[in-house]
Amino acid sequence: MNDDFDKLQATENFTVDDVEVVEKVRAHDGYFKVDRYQLRHRKHEGGWTEVMSREIFERGHATAVFLFDPELDKVVFIEQFRPGAFAAFNSPWFDAKTHSPWVLECVAGIIDEGESPEDVARRECIEEANCAVVDMVPITHYLASPGGTTESIFLFCARIDASNVGGVHGLEHEHEDIRVISVDTDTAMAWLDQGRFINAMTLIAMQWFKLNLSDLRARWS
Template sequence: MKKTLNIHSKTIAYQGFFRIELVDFQHSLYQGGMSPNIQRELFNRGQAVVVLLYDLAKQCVVLIEQCRAGALDQAHKNQDDHQAWLIEPVAGMIDEGETALEACEREVLEEAGIALNNFEYITQFYPSPGGSSEILHLYAAELDSDQVAEYSGLEHEVEDIRIIRYPFDQAKQQLLNGEFNVASTIIGLQWLFFQRLAS
C-alpha cells in the first residue's frame, strides 16, 4: 500500500512556553481512497533528550524526582499531593541550534550536577503521538554516582530536583511491579535491565 498524506493547513492556536497548532489534513485509507478532512489540535513541544544515568561499579541507577505540571490534575483528583512528584531520568528540551548530544551534556550538568560526555544512544520515540508532536531521544551514560549532587535544578527555571540513587535490584523490582509511571523511566530501565545488563 502506498501511504499518502496531504496537510492542507497548519495554524497556531496558542503560543506560550509551548505551542498548540490546528492541523487540517487527509491520509490514504487501507482499503483505498482518502480520508475526509481531519482537524486536530496538536501540542507542539519540539524535541527533547532523556539520559538514563547508571553506575555499574556501585550497581545503581540515578534518577531524579520533581513536581510535574502534567501530574497535577491526577494528584488533585486522588487527593494525594505526593502523586505530583514523578521519578524520571534526566531530561530536557533540545534548544534551537543545539545538537542532541549537546543537550545531554547541558541537562546532566543542570539536573545531576556532573559533567559527562560518554553518552550512548538507545532510541527515539513519540511519547504521545495522538496529540503531541514531541520526539524524545533516549541516551544512557555510565557515571560515578558519588559525584552527583543531592539536590539540583536551575533557579531561574523554578526547578527543584531531588536526586535518587536506586540499587539495581530495587529499581528492577519496582519496574517489574509496575511502580514507575513515567514512560521514559520505564523504557530506560527496560533497556538497562533487559538489554544492557542481560547475560
C-alpha cells in the first residue's frame, strides 16, 4: 500500500476484531465472485447482533487515474460501455432516453497480485488512453460501496502529455472498446456543474481537481 495514502480507519470504538464470522462460503465463482457470510457484530449500545446472512461481491481493489496536461490545460477522460449502468438505467429511477450506459470516466483497472496501485496506474494509462504518466499525485483511497462489495479505489491525478491523445483503445480479449476524449479545463468544469459525471471515481476526482487546480499548476509549472 502506498504510504502517501492514509489507512482506511475504523470507528474509534470498533475494529474488525468486533466482528465474528460464523461461516463464509463462495456462492458464485464466475467472471465476478460472490461470498456468502454468516456473521454477527458488536452493537453500539452493547452486546451482539443476531447472526445475519450477507452476500458480498468480492471485487478486489482498483486504481483510478485522473489525467491532466498542465501545459495544454487539457483534461483527458475515457468513455466505454458499462453493463452495470445499462442495468441501472433500465430501472424506474432513470430515464433511459436521457442516460447512456456509455460512461465518461477516469482511466482505471484492477490491481493484480504483485502489483502496486502506482504500477496499475501506469499500465492502465497506456492500455486505455495510450499515454504515459509523467508524474502522479495521490488523491484518496476509498471504499466503492461498503454495503455490498469489498472493492476499494486508489485514486490518483497524473500529469500527462495530451498532445497526441485520442482514438479508441483497450484490450480486445477483455472486450474493451474505449474512446479517449480530451477537453480543456473550463469544459471539464462546466461538465461537472452540469452533472455530466455520474460515477463516483470521476466525481471525486473532478471535485478534488477543482479544489486543487492552482496547486497542481504550481507543482507542474
